[in-house]
Structure formats: structure tokens, C-alpha cells
Amino acid sequence: MNEETGGLAIETSGLTKRYRRAAALSECSVTVPVGRISALVGPNGAGKSTLLRLLTGLAWPTGGSAVVLGGTPRQDPAFLAEIGYLAQDVPLYGRLSAEDHVRAGARLNLRWDGAAARTRLRQLGIPLDRAVGTLSGGQRAQVGLSLALAKRPRLLLLDEPVAALDPLARRHFLSTLTSAVAESDGGLTVMLSSHLIADLERVCDHLILLAEARVQLCGDIEDLLAEHMVLVGPRKDTSAIERAHTIVHATKTPRQTTLVIRRGGPVIDPAYQAEDISLEDLVLAYMGAAAPAAYTHLSTVGEE
Amino acid sequence: MSWLVWRQYRASAAISAVFLAAFAALIVITGLRIAAQFHAAMGPCLAAHDCRWPADNLVLDGGPLGFLVEFTLAVPAVLGMFLGAPLVAREIETGTGQFAWTQSVTRRRWLAVKVGWLLLAALAWGGAVGALVTWWSGPKNAAYLNVFSPGTFDVQGIMPAAYSLFAMALGIAAGTLIRRVLPALGVTLFGYFGVRLIFMGWIRQHYMTPVTTIYSLAANPLPSGPFWELGQGFRGPNGPISMPNGDNIAIVGNGFPASAVPAACNTGPHHLENMLSCLSQHGYVQYLTYQPAYRYWPFQFIEAGIFVALAAALIAVTFAVINRRDA
Numbered sequence: 001m002n003e004e005t006g007g008l009a010i011e012t013s014g015l016t017k018r019y020r021r022a023a024a025l026s027e028c029s030v031t032v033p034v035g036r037i038s039a040l041v042g043p044n045g046a047g048k049s050t051l052l053r054l055l056t057g058l059a060w061p062t063g064g065s066a067v068v069l070g071g072t073p074r075q076d077p078a079f080l081a082e083i084g085y086l087a088q089d090v091p092l093y094g095r096l097s098a099e100d101h102v103r104a105g106a107r108l109n110l111r112w113d114g115a116a117a118r119t120r121l122r123q124l125g126i127p128l129d130r131a132v133g134t135l136s137g138g139q140r141a142q143v144g145l146s147l148a149l150a151k152r153p154r155l156l157l158l159d160e161p162v163a164a165l166d167p168l169a170r171r172h173f174l175s176t177l178t179s180a181v182a183e184s185d186g187g188l189t190v191m192l193s194s195h196l197i198a199d200l201e202r203v204c205d206h207l208i209l210l211a212e213a214r215v216q217l218c219g220d221i222e223d224l225l226a227e228h229m230v231l232v233g234p235r236k237d238t239s240a241i242e243r244a245h246t247i248v249h250a251t252k253t254p255r256q257t258t259l260v261i262r263r264g265g266p267v268i269d270p271a272y273q274a275e276d277i278s279l280e281d282l283v284l285a286y287m288g289a290a291a292p293a294a295y296t297h298l299s300t301v302g303e304e
Numbered sequence: 305m306s307w308l309v310w311r312q313y314r315a316s317a318a319i320s321a322v323f324l325a326a327f328a329a330l331i332v333i334t335g336l337r338i339a340a341q342f343h344a345a346m347g348p349c350l351a352a353h354d355c356r357w358p359a360d361n362l363v364l365d366g367g368p369l370g371f372l373v374e375f376t377l378a379v380p381a382v383l384g385m386f387l388g389a390p391l392v393a394r395e396i397e398t399g400t401g402q403f404a405w406t407q408s409v410t411r412r413r414w415l416a417v418k419v420g421w422l423l424l425a426a427l428a429w430g431g432a433v434g435a436l437v438t439w440w441s442g443p444k445n446a447a448y449l450n451v452f453s454p455g456t457f458d459v460q461g462i463m464p465a466a467y468s469l470f471a472m473a474l475g476i477a478a479g480t481l482i483r484r485v486l487p488a489l490g491v492t493l494f495g496y497f498g499v500r501l502i503f504m505g506w507i508r509q510h511y512m513t514p515v516t517t518i519y520s521l522a523a524n525p526l527p528s529g530p531f532w533e534l535g536q537g538f539r540g541p542n543g544p545i546s547m548p549n550g551d552n553i554a555i556v557g558n559g560f561p562a563s564a565v566p567a568a569c570n571t572g573p574h575h576l577e578n579m580l581s582c583l584s585q586h587g588y589v590q591y592l593t594y595q596p597a598y599r600y601w602p603f604q605f606i607e608a609g610i611f612v613a614l615a616a617a618l619i620a621v622t623f624a625v626i627n628r629r630d631a
Contacts, residue, residue: 091399108407
């Protein structure tokens with residue numbers, strides 16, 4: 001893989017994970033170029049954790065395939081060495097200290113930068129000798145991130161790492177993450193899932209949106225924002241718009257129609273006022289479009 | 305990797321070492337007392353070479369805690385439940401497996417090191433407890449000739465070590481398959497005692513074809529040493545004689561049921577010798593089915609072999625499953 005020519009860190013095609021009753025992830029085809037910080041968003045149960053676990057090799061797909069850093073996720077030291085993974089709720093050995101974890105990592109990995117992890121934790125004022133179970137959620141998340149980074153991975157997969165953190169701890173966490181990416185000089189690719197779009201907007205340049213176990217959006221955030229726009233106009237037939245563009249989501253009140261569209265070209269209907277779309281509105285539009293009908297109806301009533 | 309095992313298990317290792325030391329102290333104190341009682345009672349006849357075994361009337365009292373020895377048959381279950389079952393199940397339950405199994409070590413390698421150390425611990429623990437109990441039981445074995453009996457056989461010699469390996473493997477496999485600590489504990493507990501009970505009650509006696517001896521009604525020639533009696537009774541010209549049920553059964557010499565005495569030999573209670581010789585003339589004999597004492601060690605090795613093989617099979621299943629299932 002050549003980073004200069006824009007290789008792919010992750011490429012999945014038709015990736016599917018079925019459990020006995022339902023699909024946790026269905027026909028998922030996404031690509032993430034090397035060096036991106038990709039935001040993985042979607043409602044609860046959309047398949048975010050499943051996708052991350054499939055990419056690490058912790059879970060096996062029931063269909064489709066994934067290519068991660070040029071190979072299939074598998075039980076192989078060479079593959080595992082390239083992946084840094086931080087699972088949801090930061091599961092660490094509660095009775096062991098951060099120092100114990102750093103030492104364990106040194107024995108479980110050939111490439112291990114324990115010194116960097118210790119330095120980072122000291123800078124953050126996190127005690128290395130206390131049992132990890134007694135640390136705060138924010139401190140534990142920092143320990144988890146430092147351990148994942150100590151592997152010097154080429155791909156960092158983080159599952160809701162900031163969900164339980166207060167705003168300050170969140171900011172610390174994300175700045176640790178962005179400085180690690182900056183230090184890697186484009187060699188580190190990150191995928192992180194979160195509900196907090198404002199946070200993601202600050203650090204991410206790539207977006208994957210999952211809803212109902214399916215991929216709704218995948219691409220560079222800049223491109224996605226340029227492709228979509230919000231149209232506000234009078235309540236009238238939208239079939240003319242639909243011919244030229246794709247309507248992602250429509251909100252109709254008695255007087256006014258608000259459309260989120262994927263542009264098929266320039267918008268020329270003077271009845272509509274075109275606006276740029278924010279990342280949050282874009283995500284919400286797709287999440288609303290994928291939600292069951294009853295849910296959409298309720299949200300529309302609520303807006304009236 | 306081994307460092308991590310030590311770091312995670314050093315507390316358990318320390319606690320179990322303390323238990324083992326306390327148990328050893330108890331065993332030595334009560335064991336010396338039993339040995340002293342044995343020599344006080346049997347010394348004279350040992351010196352004169354005219355002791356009668358088994359010395360059924362000899363009371364060897366290990367003191368208030370002497371009964372603990374009987375409970376050592378639970379030691380393998382404890383090891384399997386509290387060290388074996390959580391090995392994988394706790395990693396999955398608490399999610400720490402997601403940390404351990406995304407380092408640059410494959411799950412199988414991780415498992416190999418952990419399983420290796422735990423089996424070694426089981427062997428050491430089971431072996432130590434077995435050795436202590438075997439030493440402690442020396443005078444009792446000599447006095448009562450019961451070392452081959454179910455319950456005694458199981459806590460001496462190499463059996464505790466073999467059972468410990470099995471219980472540990474059972475715990476590890478149950479934890480890996482069930483993925484939850486508490487149910488895995490239960491399966492280990494009931495699985496261990498269930499399998500042990502089946503072997504003790506129904507399978508062990510068939511390792512080698514038992515020996516049956518037939519002797520006359522008047523004789524009482526027991527085999528030498530700690531043989532394992534599987535059955536005894538009387539046979540007549542028409543086959544085995546069933547013992548009548550009930551509490552007050554009239555018997556003639558050597559336990560022969562009075563109800564089974566044929567009319568030809570019914571000479572009345574005052575002529576017992578005549579009656580027995582009459583019965584013998586009519587083809588009545590005693591029989592004894594047993595495993596002879598010299599088979600004690602072969603039986604130990606056969607059963608230990610079976611349980612080690614079961615342990616190996618369980619570990620093989622664990623290795624097959626850990627890679628295939630999602631973590």
C-alpha cells in the first residue's frame with residue numbers, strides 16, 4: 001500500500017454480520033483512505049460496534065469481506081500489531097494499575113512504546129500506580145487510548161471513547177488523539193464512533209453513517225457537505241426537484257417545505273432558497289430517512 | 305505473557321499457598337497423632353509378627369479436624385471452579401478479552417500460556433494434597449486394608465493430581481463455551497462430581513475382570529492385602545442363593561440364610577457343624593468377587609490415564625472454540 005498515492009486503510013465489500021435473529025450489519029461497503037480520521041456515526045444498534053469488531057478480527061463476518069491495511073482481519077501477530085483498538089466502555093483489568101497494563105503491553109507486543117504512554121499519562125496527571133478500576137471514566141479512557149497508541153498502530157479503531165466523558169475530559173481525549181495523528185505524519189488512520197457530532201466535526205475529515213445496519217453515507221466530510229444542501233421553499237409539489245436531485249429528507253409544514261437534497265446539478269428553481277448544510281443536519285437527515293415510517297411521522301408532527 | 309499470568313494470578317497463588325500450608329500443618333499434626341496411636345496399639349504384634357489385618361477394632365482418631373481429609377476430594381473442583389472457569393469467561397464477561405486479544409498475540413498463544421500455567425498449578429496442587437493425604441492415611445491403610453475402597457482410592461496416590469487436571473480443564477472448557485462465569489462454575493461443579501461419581505460407582509470396577517473365588521461354607525479365607533470386594537454370597541446346586549430381605553433373618557454359620565437350608569440338612573440349631581458339612585456335601589459353597597490388592601496401582605494408573613485423556617480432550621475443544629467464536 002502506498003500512502004502517497006492514496007491507498008486505502010479500510011475497504012469492505014458487502015460485509016455482513018448476522019446473529020440468530022437479525023443482521024447487526026448488512027451489506028456494508030465502505031472505504032477509508034490512509035491518514036483519515038473517520039467518524040463512524042449512527043443511532044444505537046446501527047452496527048457501529050459490530051463494524052469495528054469485524055475490522056479488528058475480534059468477530060467474524062457471516063458474509064462479505066474486509067481488507068484492513070492490505071489484509072483480512074485475522075489471528076496473526078503481524079496483523080494484530082498494526083491495529084490499535086479501544087472497545088466501548090474501555091474494558092481494562094480493574095485491579096491492575098496503568099503501569100501494569102503498560103508492562104503487560106510490552107510483553108504482548110513486539111513493537112511497544114511504553115515510555116510514550118507513561119509520559120502522556122504523567123502529563124495528564126493520571127496516577128500510574130493506582131488500580132485502573134479506581135480511576136475516573138475520563139482517566140480510564142486516556143489510559144485505554146495511551147495503551148492503544150503505545151502499539152504504534154497504523155490503524156486506530158475507537159468505539160465510543162468519549163461517550164462517558166465530561167466536556168473537558170472529552171476535549172483532552174480528542175486533543176491527545178489529534179496530536180498522535182499529527183505526530184504520525186499521515187501514517188495513522190483513525191476510525192472513531194460517537195454520538196457527539198460537534199466533537200467529531202472538530203477532529204474528523206471522513207464520515208461513515210450507519211443506520212438500520214446499513215451504510216447510508218461514506219466519504220470525506222468536505223465532499224459530503226458540498227454534495228448536499230438544504231432547500232427551503234413554499235409547500236408545493238416536489239417532483240420537479242426529485243427529477244434533478246435526490247431528496248434525502250423532507251419536512252413539510254402547512255406553509256413551508258424544507259428539503260435536504262443530494263445535488264444532481266445546480267438548483268435553479270427560484271421558489272427555493274438554497275442553504276449550505278451543517279454536518280449535524282446532514283447526519284440527522286440521513287438518520288431520519290432511514291428511521292421507520294412511524295418515527296418519521298412523529299418527528300414531523302413535533303415540528304409543526 | 306507469563307508475566308501477565310503471574311501478575312493476574314499472584315493473589316490467588318498466595319491465597320492458595322496459605323491454604324495449602326495450613327492444610328499441610330494440620331495434616332502433619334493429626335497424622336503424627338494417628339501414627340502414634342497406631343504404633344501404640346499395634347507395636348507389640350508388629351514386633352511379634354502376629355498382627356491380624358484388618359484391625360477392625362483399632363480406633364485411629366485424627367482429632368476434631370481429622371475429617372478434613374475426606375473433603376480433599378473437593379479440592380480439584382475448587383481449582384476448576386475458581387481458577388479454570390473464569391479464565392476465558394471473565395475476559396468475555398468484563399470485556400477485557402477485547403484488550404488482551406487485540407495485542408500482538410494470537411488468542412491461541414494467549415490461551416496456550418495461560419492453560420499451561422493453570423494445568424501446572426493443578427498438577428502441583430493436586431499432587432501436593434494427594435501426597436499429604438497418602439502419608440496421613442498410611443496407618444489407616446495398614447490397619448483397615450481399605451485403600452482400594454471407593455472414597456479412599458480417590459483421595460490418595462496419583463488420583464488427586466489427575467482429577468485436578470481434569471477439573472481444571474473442565475472449568476476452562478466450560479468457561480470458554482458458556483462465556484459466563486457463574487454458569488460455568490455450576491457446570492464445573494456438577495460436571496466434576498457427576499463424572500467422578502459415574503467412574504467411582506459404575507466404571508472403575510470394570511478396568512480389569514474381577515476375580516471370583518469359591519470356597520467351602522465353613523472356611524473364611526479372605527484374600528490378602530487391601531482387596532476391593534465387589535460381591536459375595538452363597539451358591540447352591542441350583543445357582544446363587546438370594547438373601548431374604550428384612551431385619552431379623554435367621555442365619556446359620558457364616559451368614560447362610562436359614563430359610564435356604566434344604567430339608568435334608570435341617571439338623572436343628574444345635575448341630576451346626578453337621579449342618580455345614582451336610583450343606584457342603586449337597587454342593588453349597590461361598591463365593592467372593594473382588595479386585596485383588598496387587599491391582600491397586602494398575603487401577604490408579606488406568607483411571608488417572610482416563611482423566612488425563614478427558615482433560616486433553618477438553619483442552620482441545622477449548623482451543624478449537626476460542627478462535628472460531630467471536631470475542
